[in-house]
Structures are given as C-alpha cells and as structure tokens.
Amino acid sequence: MKETGQLVADPDDPRLEPYARNPEAAERVVAASFIVGILCLAAFGAAYWQAASEPYLGGFMAGGMFALGFGFTAWGKYLMPRGPFEEARHSLARPEPERAAFQAAIVDRGAVAIGRRPFLVKLLGVAGGIAGVVMMFPLLRSLGPLPKHSMFTTGWKRGSRLVTARGRPIKADDLEVGGIITVFPEGHEGSAQDQTLLIRVADSAITTRPGRETWGPAGYLAYSKICTHAGCPVGLYEEETEQLLCPCHQSLFNVLDAATPVFGPAPRPLPQLPLMIDRDGYIRSQSGYLVPVGPGFWER
Numbered sequence: 001m002k003e004t005g006q007l008v009a010d011p012d013d014p015r016l017e018p019y020a021r022n023p024e025a026a027e028r029v030v031a032a033s034f035i036v037g038i039l040c041l042a043a044f045g046a047a048y049w050q051a052a053s054e055p056y057l058g059g060f061m062a063g064g065m066f067a068l069g070f071g072f073t074a075w076g077k078y079l080m081p082r083g084p085f086e087e088a089r090h091s092l093a094r095p096e097p098e099r100a101a102f103q104a105a106i107v108d109r110g111a112v113a114i115g116r117r118p119f120l121v122k123l124l125g126v127a128g129g130i131a132g133v134v135m136m137f138p139l140l141r142s143l144g145p146l147p148k149h150s151m152f153t154t155g156w157k158r159g160s161r162l163v164t165a166r167g168r169p170i171k172a173d174d175l176e177v178g179g180i181i182t183v184f185p186e187g188h189e190g191s192a193q194d195q196t197l198l199i200r201v202a203d204s205a206i207t208t209r210p211g212r213e214t215w216g217p218a219g220y221l222a223y224s225k226i227c228t229h230a231g232c233p234v235g236l237y238e239e240e241t242e243q244l245l246c247p248c249h250q251s252l253f254n255v256l257d258a259a260t261p262v263f264g265p266a267p268r269p270l271p272q273l274p275l276m277i278d279r280d281g282y283i284r285s286q287s288g289y290l291v292p293v294g295p296g297f298w299e300r
C-alpha cells in the first residue's frame with residue numbers, strides 16, 4: 001500500500017512483523033525489557049556494593065545491557081513508523097482535508113502511527129538514571145579509602161619511644177657513629193607512614209638550623225624515610241659523604257644539613273623528627289613531625 005504525506009502503514013501489510021500490527025503488545029514487550037534491564041542494573045549496583053564475586057557482577061551487567069538493548073531494538077523495529085513512505089510533489093500549502101486526514105491518522109489507534117509513549121519514556125529515563133548511578137560505583141570504589149588526615153599526621157607524638165620494626169626500643173648507646181637504622185614510634189611498628197631513619201653522626205659535624213638546636217642529641221638525627229619526590233623509601237646511606245640516596249630517581253639529601261636535597265628531583269628536605277634521650281637512656285621524639293611527610297604535592 002502506498003501512502004502519500006502520511007507516516008502510517010497498513011496493518012495488513014504482509015511485510016510487517018506480527019508485533020508491528022499490534023503496537024500494544026509491542027509496547028508491553030519493550031516495557032518488560034526496560035524493567036528487566038532496570039532490575040539487572042540495580043542488582044549489579046547492589047552486588048558491587050556488597051563486593052560480590054565477578055560471575056554475579058558480569059551476569060547482572062550483561063543481563064541489564066542485553067535487556068535494555070533488546071528494548072531499544074524492539075522499540076525501533078515495532079513502534080516506530082515503517083516505510084517506505086512516498087510523497088508526491090505538491091504545493092507546500094496542504095489542503096484542509098489532507099491536514100485533517102493526517103491528524104486523524106496520527107491519533108488513529110488502528111494504524112501504526114507516531115505517538116507519544118510517556119510510560120516507555122519514563123522507563124527509559126529510570127533505566128538511564130540507574131545505569132548512570134551504578135556506573136559510578138566502580139569509579140568511586142576504585143579510588144580506595146579517603147586519606148582523611150593521614151596525609152598530614154603520623155603516629156609520632158611527643159614522647160614516642162623509637163623502636164625497631166620488631167618493637168625493640170633504641171637506647172642512646174645502640175649505634176656507633178656512622179650507624180643507621182629504620183625506626184618507628186612504639187605501637188606503630190611497620191607503619192609505612194611512620195618509617196624514620198635514625199642516623200648517628202659526629203656531633204660536631206652537624207649544621208644546626210635555628211630552632212633545631214636540641215633536635216639531635218648525642219649526634220642522633222632522625223629523618224622521615226619517605227622521599228619527598230615520589231614517596232620511595234630513602235634507604236641508602238653514604239657514610240663518607242654523609243648523604244642519603246633515594247634509589248628511585250637518585251635524589252641526594254645532606255644528612256648533616258637538615259636532609260636538604262643536593263641533587264635530583266626531590267623538591268624539599270626530608271622532614272626531621274626532633275629527638276631527646278630520656279633518663280633511662282631511651283631515645284624518644286620531642287614531638288611529631290612538624291611538616292607533612294612524603295611527596296611534596298602540596299607545595300606550600
């Protein structure tokens with residue numbers, strides 16, 4: 001059947017699929033597909049939040065995408081106007097009877113016509129909203145826990161006793177000049193954020209910065225072990241030159257002069273921990289670090 005000027009098709013046209021002749025049934029199929037898609041995506045979000053295993057996540061996501069895709073396809077195939085449509089050349093001004101016929105065709109429930117389908121549109125909106133929300137879950141969870149104050153504070157505080165990774169307290173006569181050991185505040189053994197290098201140097205060789213006169217008792221100096229460039233552990237000590245070397249990008253820090261960088265990309269000194277020796281000979285911190293440890297991305 002050939003129509004002119006009307007976006008309609010003959011329901012009896014043998015080229016039409018069964019559902020195209022029955023738009024109500026097609027609407028129900030599309031709506032059911034969208035609802036299944038919404039449920040699958042919501043289930044994916046819940047499963048992701050509960051850290052379910054990959055087969056569940058993959059199954060729900062695949063089911064949701066398949067159902068939505070099926071619904072879109074069915075909508076386009078069975079509910080949209082079907083061609084071919086042909087329109088004879090004519091003057092732009094349509095005669096009144098033709099306009100009336102077109103209007104009648106639009107609202108004619110017996111024909112496949114362009115019509116508003118608010119229920120399907122709403123379902124589509126819900127599906128899109130849920131898909132958008134659940135897609136954010138992996139992104140948010142992959143960012144890991146919030147650092148909160150951990151970037152600005154450490155386990156060191158006033159009076160913390162310096163201990164080894166195994167918890168053995170350090171006494172003032174434990175290291176010879178030239179000795180070095182990694183220490184932690186008592187109770188935080190093994191903490192990456194708190195790891196600190198304790199180095200003993202000749203007392204007279206230290207270049208004391210104003211305000212740090214008491215920070216290095218008996219030649220003991222303590223610096224954060226976390227490189228201020230990219231956070232690698234600064235583990236190599238050259239006793240001859242009194243320098244600490246970061247193996248990642250070869251930054252060198254002057255141990256005798258407040259761990260100032262003398263070579264490499266490190267932008268600031270290793271933070272120094274103020275030390276004191278208590279009456280029993282144990283080395284303790286006078287306070288926590290006064291500046292943040294680690295990479296200097298917060299350049300101040």
Ligand code: FES
Nearest residue numbers: 227229230246249
């Ligand atoms: S991390 Fe130490 S120099 Fe780059």
